[in-house]
Amino acid sequence: MKFVDEAFIDIAAGDGGNGCVSFRHEKYKEFGGPDGGDGGRGGHVYALADVNLNTLIDYRYSRRHDAERGEHGKGSDMFGCAGKDITLHMPVGTIITDAETGEVLFELLNPGEVITIAKGGDGGFGNLRFKSAINRAPRQKTPGWKGERRNLKLELKVLADVGLLGMPNAGKSTFIAAVSNARPKIADYPFTTLHPNLGVVRVGPEKSFVVADIPGLIEGASDGAGLGHQFLRHLQRTRLLLHVVDVAPFDEGVDPVAQAKAIVTELKKYDEDLFNKPRWLVLNKLDMVPGDERVAKVKDFVKRYKWKGPVYEISALTREGCEPLIKEIFQFVHKMQKAEHEPEDIDPRFAAEAEPAQPDLSDDPRFSSRD
Template structure:
């Protein structure tokens, strides 16, 4: 698959350099003191989120990453140089966990912010460190400390505001192509989408949100059937789920209500928290329903599904009803973003006077 959202890597931070035993040798100075320097620190291993990456495919083939060790200490009070650090660039939304215990170590949510994932070993002490009033010529030194070694699991969860879910061929790819800058592959056979697609929806100047098209689910996806089970994790960070339903399936024997219930059941099996997320019902392909039958078919569908939430009627192909849907989504996402931000702290300069800065 082109989209890789899971990888295992081994990282090795650099070992510290060894300390040095050395004594000063100068003309006319018979008893030069100790001048052995410390070893250098081993290189650290950092991870940083890069907005230009959207897959972990680089780590599928390059599994081992090592930082350089520190240089050994030398005479003449010279300390060894620190080993070069290495930085592993990963997509925003990557979760770094211990491959053996499963414990989550870091989540890369802020682009450009480096996170230390393996610390380089400290350098060893040279004999200059051991000089004292009673030990004028120490011959002790210590080796460098080893750097950290870890086996890590990398898991990517897409950071999107809105996630599309639904059965294969429900029209999710057509909808994301109609409202955003994404251009997913679209065809008339199941499982057209083989990897998640991200699109930015522009509502107005400085008004936008990110929408993710997740591969279609089928019944049994939570247990591993089909393709959707591989990507359900990407819906966990969204603020809103759009449940796309094909209201005019090609096969008359297919019941859209039964398909919609199957999707809801898969969400609940996979993650109750995901099932509890805000979810809107989007009835698609109305252009394939006769105009005089639309209202009755929508009413019958909502009644049989016993749906109490928001309902939108659209045709992703003709873009009918898409604009009201997009504006409603933006208002919801914007309200969620405002609610999640901490309240602004008052300016301490105006705390006593009660004045408000203009």
């Protein structure tokens, strides 16, 4: 299926039904009075966060979505039926923005979450509503209210704990295939990955995290080189970035240090906050380096790159070094998740004691032990 992470749609909630002017006509009832009912409510438009979807392709070719209008009121005190609601299924992580103002309206962050993105109009009043002691035969009615209409931009940002960053053919897809249940396309040519892939890494029972693999960046991506920056948005919600570097490129003239610096430069141009996220250096394809040269090669890379953060040496193809790495990642992600959900510190002036202080009764003769 083609991956689509951006789409524009037009939605319209249903208009309310009109109220009715009617009078009761019945044998032997000369003055039956008003019996015109109200119109029905227009249908709402809902958005549902569906875990079974991972792309917005359904909205690339189906732009217009209208809910049903409410039914008009009728005589004999009959109110109109409400219009049918419609529910738009969207991937978890979808951001809904007003296409005209650019204002972010909603974010679908929780699986199964349902939000109202357009409300249907209320039904109009029939003449039954206007009956009073001095207006016993009202001929007033009101039309139904208009439903909300919006032009929306849908943008998908995948929800993942860890994001893979690197040049094309750095081994990101091989790594995610080695440690998770994802099965991305792997080949020996650049830009094999054309859209983000998500994989669940299981460390143990009920212990897992999600990894996102995005298409590789190259120098000049900010100017549209390669696939440009279009997929970097999918790393904005991650807690940790793994910068995967190929330390044994096929081309003799390629310098891994220069490539790594180019990636970081493009990252900073795109988003300063993304650049400042925790980032670990993962040196991949060490199986292509002779054993007696590995230590020297790694030291030379770190020295010239001037890297002071965590460094991990792996071979995604043989899975060498992958197991310790994913355990470290899980501990880091788990620690961050725990910190995010910890309650804020309570002001000690308002903190209640766990147990009330007990009075000292040792000197009270009523409670002293008898000889």
